[in-house]
Amino acid sequence: MKNLYLLLLTILATSCSSIQLHETWKNPDITDFNPKNVLVIGVTPDLKARSNFEFALVRELNARNINAIQSSVVFEKLFQDPTKTEAEIEAQINKLLTNGFETIFVSAIKGVSKNESRSGASPKFDYKLQRFLGGYLASRDDYFNQNDYSKYEIFYVETSIYEVKEDQEKHLIWFASHDIIDPNDMNKTTDEFIQNIIKSLEKERLVAKKNKKK
Numbered sequence: 318m319k320n321l322y323l324l325l326l327t328i329l330a331t332s333c334s335s336i337q338l339h340e341t342w343k344n345p346d347i348t349d350f351n352p353k354n355v356l357v358i359g360v361t362p363d364l365k366a367r368s369n370f371e372f373a374l375v376r377e378l379n380a381r382n383i384n385a386i387q388s389s390v391v392f393e394k395l396f397q398d399p400t401k402t403e404a405e406i407e408a409q410i411n412k413l414l415t416n417g418f419e420t421i422f423v424s425a426i427k428g429v430s431k432n433e434s435r436s437g438a439s440p441k442f443d444y445k446l447q448r449f450l451g452g453y454l455a456s457r458d459d460y461f462n463q464n465d466y467s468k469y470e471i472f473y474v475e476t477s478i479y480e481v482k483e484d485q486e487k488h489l490i491w492f493a494s495h496d497i498i499d500p501n502d503m504n505k506t507t508d509e510f511i512q513n514i515i516k517s518l519e520k521e522r523l524v525a526k527k528n529k530k531k
Contacts, residue, residue, distance in 0.1 A: 336496075337495060337497075338494075338495055339494040339495060342492045344489060350480075352478075354385075354418050354419055355378060355386070355420045358406075358424070359374075359425075360399045360402050360424065360426070369504070369507060371389055375387055378422075391416065396423075406423070419481060421478070422478050423478075424514075430470065471497065473494065473496060476493045476495070476514060477489060491518070491521065491523055
């Protein structure tokens, strides 16, 4: 039992990334996907955060010979509310096609939860601890009765890739949901989040790997 506990702690200690993939799905009908003109949408009313996220993702896609543009440049006043984004995309399909976009890349924060770390560890470690030992910790009064605790937030982010065609509904190509734990440094968190997305897309062969500089 002691060895198992030590092994678990080792696993937790070595996997404390601030970005955790929760779910991913690829359309099984997609066998050949070669996006050429992509509109990148980061859904948030914070224009600076939106612009930073979109620019960083556009840069990664451009590096893979995919023409991508920030929505904050083309549609600055749209895509600020995650509850309206789907309807806004549907309403703009013909305009998107007129502007040459056949692929839409959308990432939106769907919720935020407030958590308390009573393990004395960092939020990222505590997040892992509660996921691995949730049922066990729920029965431990000594864990919840500690006076020394810290608060942190978890952001739930959903990312989707759609293909759009004239006078038709958008088609979902790929979907992923992530947990972002205690994002104190937004620039660092954004870069880590985008790298996580890109690796998933490379694994699914939806985007090519970046050419290495000689």
